[in-house]
Amino acid sequence: MSIIDTIRTANHNLFRNKLRTFLTILAIFIGSFTIILNSAINSGVNNFIDDQIDMIGGKDYIVITKAGAMNSMGGAMMNMGAGTPIEYDENAQAVSFTKNDLAKFESIDGIDASSIDRQDSGTSYTYITSEKTSKKYQGNGLGIMPAGDFTIPMIVGDIPDPETKENLIALESGYPKALGYDKDEDIIGETVTLGIKDEVTGKVKEFKAKVIGVQAPGVVAFNGAAGTKQLVKEVKDEVEKYYPEAKRNTYYAITARFDNSKYTESEIKQILEDNGFEGMTVSDMSGMIHVFFDAMSVILNIFGGIALIAASIGIINTLFMSVEERTREIGLNKALGMSNGRIFAEFSIEAISLGFWGSAVGIILSMIIGNIVNNLTHQPGGILEALPTFNLFNFTIGNILTVMFIVMFIAFLAGTAPAWKAAHKNPIDALRYE
Amino acid sequence: MNTVIEVKNLTKTYGKKANAFTALKNVSLNIYKGESVAIIGKSGSGKSTLMHSLALLDKPTAGTIKIDGVDSTKLKGKALNQLRNKSFGFVFQQFFMNPSDSVLENVTLPLKIAGIRRKKRHQLASDALKTVELTEREKFKANDLSGGQKQRVCIARAIVNNPKILFADEPTGNLDSTTGDKIIKLLFDLNKDKGVTLIIVTHDEDLAKLCDRQIRISDGTIAEETKTKKGKK
Numbered sequence: 001m002s003i004i005d006t007i008r009t010a011n012h013n014l015f016r017n018k019l020r021t022f023l024t025i026l027a028i029f030i031g032s033f034t035i036i037l038n039s040a041i042n043s044g045v046n047n048f049i050d051d052q053i054d055m056i057g058g059k060d061y062i063v064i065t066k067a068g069a070m071n072s073m074g075g076a077m078m079n080m081g082a083g084t085p086i087e088y089d090e091n092a093q094a095v096s097f098t099k100n101d102l103a104k105f106e107s108i109d110g111i112d113a114s115s116i117d118r119q120d121s122g123t124s125y126t127y128i129t130s131e132k133t134s135k136k137y138q139g140n141g142l143g144i145m146p147a148g149d150f151t152i153p154m155i156v157g158d159i160p161d162p163e164t165k166e167n168l169i170a171l172e173s174g175y176p177k178a179l180g181y182d183k184d185e186d187i188i189g190e191t192v193t194l195g196i197k198d199e200v201t202g203k204v205k206e207f208k209a210k211v212i213g214v215q216a217p218g219v220v221a222f223n224g225a226a227g228t229k230q231l232v233k234e235v236k237d238e239v240e241k242y243y244p245e246a247k248r249n250t251y252y253a254i255t256a257r258f259d260n261s262k263y264t265e266s267e268i269k270q271i272l273e274d275n276g277f278e279g280m281t282v283s284d285m286s287g288m289i290h291v292f293f294d295a296m297s298v299i300l301n302i303f304g305g306i307a308l309i310a311a312s313i314g315i316i317n318t319l320f321m322s323v324e325e326r327t328r329e330i331g332l333n334k335a336l337g338m339s340n341g342r343i344f345a346e347f348s349i350e351a352i353s354l355g356f357w358g359s360a361v362g363i364i365l366s367m368i369i370g371n372i373v374n375n376l377t378h379q380p381g382g383i384l385e386a387l388p389t390f391n392l393f394n395f396t397i398g399n400i401l402t403v404m405f406i407v408m409f410i411a412f413l414a415g416t417a418p419a420w421k422a423a424h425k426n427p428i429d430a431l432r433y434e
Numbered sequence: 435m436n437t438v439i440e441v442k443n444l445t446k447t448y449g450k451k452a453n454a455f456t457a458l459k460n461v462s463l464n465i466y467k468g469e470s471v472a473i474i475g476k477s478g479s480g481k482s483t484l485m486h487s488l489a490l491l492d493k494p495t496a497g498t499i500k501i502d503g504v505d506s507t508k509l510k511g512k513a514l515n516q517l518r519n520k521s522f523g524f525v526f527q528q529f530f531m532n533p534s535d536s537v538l539e540n541v542t543l544p545l546k547i548a549g550i551r552r553k554k555r556h557q558l559a560s561d562a563l564k565t566v567e568l569t570e571r572e573k574f575k576a577n578d579l580s581g582g583q584k585q586r587v588c589i590a591r592a593i594v595n596n597p598k599i600l601f602a603d604e605p606t607g608n609l610d611s612t613t614g615d616k617i618i619k620l621l622f623d624l625n626k627d628k629g630v631t632l633i634i635v636t637h638d639e640d641l642a643k644l645c646d647r648q649i650r651i652s653d654g655t656i657a658e659e660t661k662t663k664k665g666k667k
Contacts (some may be wrong), residue, residue, distance in 0.1 A: 001546055001547050001548075001549055002549050002551075005546050005549075005552075016534060032552075042569075132543060153443050318451065328528075329530070329532065331530075332530045332543075333490055333543070333547065334518075335518060335524055336518060336519060336524070336544045336547050337515040337516065337517070337518035337519025337520070337544070337547050337548070338515065338519075338547045339511070339512065339515050339523075342547075369452055426490045427491045428492050431482075431491065431526065431603070
């Protein structure tokens with residue numbers, strides 16, 4: 001008997017008792033539906049977190065400030081996810097690195113000196129405002145950086161080409177609204193004003209910049225507005241001109257890579273603390289979120305697994321009944337020369353088909369529901385309205401195929417006992433069967 | 435004459451120890467190529483067990499069965515399946531058909547098991563159905579046929595693989611006499627025209643007399659062996 005005939009016959013037999021087959025598939029569907037949905041949500045969340053980590057740099061990436069500075073910065077960072085810029089406060093002051101601090105930092109064992117990226121205080125503008133509002137707002141974190149250094153997901157518009165000889169800027173999410181634009185797309189093409197204050201004289205110099213994009217918000221982002229090199233330079237030059245001598249060439253924060261094969265994250269943080277610095281690793285920013293979702297995922301997978309175990313008992317039962325009912329047919333097939341192997345294969349394929357249909361229906365339905373939920377969460381008022389690039393459910397081909405394969409394999413295992421029984425039936429059983 | 439089946443001291447016991455029941459005791463017989471043999475006896479006499487043993491569907495407790503000179507105990511797995519599939523044909527009293535499948539599908543079963551391609555096996559099955567004069571019923575569900583038609587489908591299924599030996603277990607048992615006569619004619623035509631060795635298990639004396647030879651089984655042993663005189667059929 002050819003393979004194709006075996007598969008065709010198995011599928012034909014499967015749908016002889018339609019109701020029973022349907023009920024068994026239903027049971028498998030419930031299990032695979034749970035697991036698919038769960039793996040999609042896990043993948044969606046982890047994707048999002050990884051996206052955010054890519055924005056920062058990677059696992060060996062560390063953000064260093066002078067001890068005590070993290071709180072003020074942390075406030076700005078935490079603020080990002082919520083998407084509301086902090087109003088400009090004249091008394092706010094950052095604790096900066098000096099050149100001496102930098103030299104000390106470079107000599108710390110485990111820090112890759114060549115990777116040090118100084119976030120110039122100089123590029124921090126003092127406030128940002130627009131024609132639509134009288135309020136002034138602080139720049140987040142690093143103020144303004146040249147575009148091109150980071151991967152930045154955008155909600156609307158583009159990241160400025162750093163080489164463009166124009167003052168172009170991509171704002172962070174939340175700013176358009178604060179600056180008096182109801183929708184993110186409304187600010188595209190509009191001009192915003194960046195103010196820089198001379199801390200000695202109190203004089204203010206303002207720059208105009210054209211907004212060409214709005215960045216997507218993130219929960220762990222450590223970022224600033226992205227601008228063209230020209231804009232960054234103008235701002236920096238102006239800041240340096242106005243800044244007192246002592247504040248020139250100082251740094252707001254330093255980012256660097258550390259040797260993560262030599263030190264664990266907590267070890268390097270301890271070393272930094274001993275030297276009067278504060279470090280913040282990627283895990284600090286994303287770790288808790290990963291841990292939470294992974295734990296949730298395990299629990300949900302256990303539920304899915306239990307459902308699948310129940311479903312496989314259903315498969316065993318269905319196939320045993322089928323073997324009993326088809327005793328005569330099996331006997332006849334054997335009398336006509338069908339091998340044990342083929343009979344085993346036929347029943348195994350029936351089991352695998354049950355797994356296939358159950359998981360296929362589970363996948364299709366979970367994808368439909370997942371996409372509906374994804375859309376709903378991004379609607380105005382939805383829980384993820386503020387995070388348009390974050391899809392709660394992320395269905396990947398890899399996930400889908402893995403779940404399908406696992407379900408079909410479980411179905412095969414469940415089918416082995418009935419298939420074995422069928423294969424080893426005595427042909428004369430059929431001939432005597434009344 | 436060529437011996438196709440050679441049975442020596444065949445004993446078959448069912449059950450164990452105290453419950454043991456001996457269905458066949460020391461049966462020896464030969465079946466020759468192209469002949470028609472009736473195995474007759476009352477129910478419970480052991481005639482069905484004998485046929486099952488001859489067809490290698492049941493293993494003897496003692497004794498030997500040789501098919502074309504080959505000891506049956508040496509036939510295992512693939513060789514045994516090939517023999518059943520290619521050399522034997524079966525016609526059963528209870529038909530054993532897949533009621534939901536078409537007549538054609540039922541007839542192709544042995545060919546499907548043999549791994550013959552779909553197109554070819556449909557052709558061969560059509561030919562077999564032509565022999566039993568059921569061409570116009572090809573597409574019918576097996577369940578929608580009358581008893582006689584069902585038995586003809588079974589014969590078509592039994593001959594579709596061009597077997598050397600055709601085993602018929604009470605082929606007319608479920609049929610009225612007119613329909614039964616048709617089936618009998620079909621079987622003997624196959625025997626005469628195609629040289630198929632015919633082994634019929636029956637309790638019907640009239641049917642038995644139509645065969646070249648009658649082997650009467652009683653209490654698990656051969657009680658009598660008779661030959662029909664030529665030209666008397």
